[in-house]
Amino acid sequence: MEQEALVRQVEEFMLTRVIPTEQEHHHQLQSAANRWTYTPIMRQLRAEAKAKGLWLFPLPVELGGRGLSLVEYAPICEIMNWCNHGPEIFNCYTGTISNSNSMHLHASSELKQRYLKPLVEGDVRSCISITERNVPSSDPTDLKFDIRRDGDDYVLNGVKSWATGGCMDECAFYLVLGATDISAPRHARHSMVLVPREAKGLSLGRIETVMGYDDAPFGHCDLIFENVRVPVANRIGDEGAGFLMMQSTLGVGRIQLGMGAIGAAERAMMEMCSWVEKRIIGGRPLVERQVVTDAIARSRIEIDACRAFALQTARRMQEDGMKAVRGDIAQLKVLAPEMALKVLDRAMQFHGGAGLSYDTPLPEMWAHMRTVRIGEGADEVHRETVAKVELKRQAEWRVANRQT
Ligand SMILES: Cc1cc2nc3c(=O)[nH]c(=O)nc-3n(C[C@H](O)[C@H](O)[C@H](O)COP(=O)(O)OP(=O)(O)OC[C@H]3O[C@@H](n4cnc5c(N)ncnc54)[C@H](O)[C@@H]3O)c2cc1C
Structure with missing residues (x-):
């Protein structure tokens, strides 16, 4: 019964707040000096949704979520998607949910405090970075992006493409999948590393369009890594377990x-x-x-x-x-x-x-x-x-x- 009431609340919010302001969102984006940030109306709707507890539905309560099971969450996913940017209003963008889950289960407590906390609060955004233009990324076991250990650091080199949300002002960090041991068996070659936006040697490359749309304010961009150094402690999960963790x-x-x-x-x-x-x-x-x-x-x-x-x-x-x-x-x-x-x-x-x-x-x-x-x-x-x-x-x- 409580679940049904929650579904009705999301439905009501979509019908009275999100759908009626779609055109406003569109006009704000069209006239924005900077297209790579939330529009004022999105910001307002996110704050309203959060205040009502309509936030992070499938994440555990200790992360500020509603702790819904998959079966409980499914009908809400449907309703949020009555509008393309609907899930973002409830901080339920797929990448946010999966990155939060990966970090909750596999990141150090320091990383959780510094990066996961603001993510689930909705103060920042994150991005998952897997695809490489020169590698058919349908098979991620083949990814070549270089993550090399040097003492207590990893050094990252290569270009990642199609990083959705990577160029947003709010994007504070990237979860990057790369090869820590290219000679290992295919499913054990890759590790996931958290790279902060401000890391030295990291720059944004070209921004894609998708059939003419730039998908602002999220966008999809290249990320260029030139000797980017992060502590080994920024690894999410075990070394070599990146691919399986991502699959899970x-x-x-x-x-x-x-x-x-x-x-x-x-x-x-x-x-x-x-x-x-x-x-x-x-x-x-x-x-x-x-x-x-x-x-x-x-x-x-x-x-x-x-x-x-x-x-x-x-x-x-x-x-x-x-x-x-x-x-x-x-x-x-x-x-x-x-x-x-x-x-x-x-x-x-x-x-x-x-x-x-x-x-x-x-x-x-x-x-x-x-x-x-x-x-x-x-x-x-x-x-x-x-x-x-x-x-x-x-x-x-x-x-x-x-x-x-
Ligand atoms: C809008 C958008 C957002 C994206 N966001 C992200 C993101 O946030 N982070 C990220 O890392 N990546 C992202 N991607 C990249 C996406 O994950 C890759 O484009 C996808 O995995 C396919 O890889 P590819 O483009 O290298 O195509 P390829 O792997 O080169 O495949 C090309 C084509 O080959 C065919 N093909 C592939 N495998 C097989 C097979 N086994 N049998 C038969 N045919 C096959 C299919 O027709 C396929 O479309 C995004 C892409 C798009 C379009």
């Missing part, structure tokens, strides 16, 4: 992402239905065309089927652990964005020109959802996992049933 945080992130895609599709549905009721073409509202009601029906069927699967996956993951549902998580990673892209596309189409402009949040949501098919691991890699799990299941079934 992915499950929650993927549920958050899947539910987020469902939230985006629901927003598209809201926009589509209210528009087709109002838009009069040829003397009658668009909604009276069968092609429109058919699209609405298809969208409802697809969203509800995807949500049922996502919630089932969240429940199974909570009960049986991530390994037991790795095939389902991979399925959800492919299914949910594909579904959301279809629903968003239908909503954009019925809006005509308006559907491709800043009059609606639809094109920006579509662009964001399209990036998920690559940015959160390429779909092909996830389909490969689905196929592997299925082939193993079939082989086991054949043995159990004495089939050849």
Whole structure:
């Protein structure tokens, strides 16, 4: 019951504070002298959400979170994603949650005090830095970025790319994955190191655009490391355990992402239905065309089927652990964005020109959802996992049933 009340509170906050101020956020960004910082309205909404306790829902209470289980958190992920910047308002951006979790479990108490505390308070932001432009980062075991031990320090050299949020003024530190022993077995080569923003030898490189959007105020940038020195104590987790540690945080992130895609599709549905009721073409509202009601029906069927699967996956993951549902998580990673892209596309189409402009949040949501098919691991890699799990299941079934 308490959980239901919390879901209603988030819903109310999205409907009365976040969605009605979307255009204000957009205009503030457009006219900002500096685009790489929270807009005033975002700052205000974050403060309001925090004051209401609508903050860090899945993190433990001792970190200032609500301590929600995955199953409890899932519906909230959906609602926060009615708007692209929704999760940020509640300090629930996926990277913030996974970085906080990694640091909570694996960082020294000094690092926690100095970096994790302001992160969960919402005073600073962080960034996860894995990808390297010259290495196919779909397979992070191949990453070459050099982290070399020198006495009590690590010395970092190389370029990281696509660091989301890396150029924000609020970004105070980077969690960087690099090779501490390139000759070790693939899954034991890499370590995670915390690098403060002000570290000597660290500079920001080019800022990417994503299908024309710069994704301000977060952005995605290159980070250039030239003999950057950090104490060995800045390592998060054991040496060589970086890859496995990173993998272990992915499950929650993927549920958050899947539910987020469902939230985006629901927003598209809201926009589509209210528009087709109002838009009069040829003397009658668009909604009276069968092609429109058919699209609405298809969208409802697809969203509800995807949500049922996502919630089932969240429940199974909570009960049986991530390994037991790795095939389902991979399925959800492919299914949910594909579904959301279809629903968003239908909503954009019925809006005509308006559907491709800043009059609606639809094109920006579509662009964001399209990036998920690559940015959160390429779909092909996830389909490969689905196929592997299925082939193993079939082989086991054949043995159990004495089939050849
Ligand atoms: C918007 C956005 C935000 C991002 N944010 C971050 C961030 O914050 N931090 C960070 O470190 N990185 C970030 N990334 C980078 C992202 O994680 C990588 O782009 C992604 O892992 C893919 O790596 P790659 O670009 O090197 O593509 P590659 O690994 O070169 O893959 C290219 C293509 O090859 C195909 N492919 C790959 N593997 C297989 C396979 N096994 N079977 C069949 N086909 C395959 C797929 O079509 C894939 O798209 C972001 C990317 C985007 C677009």
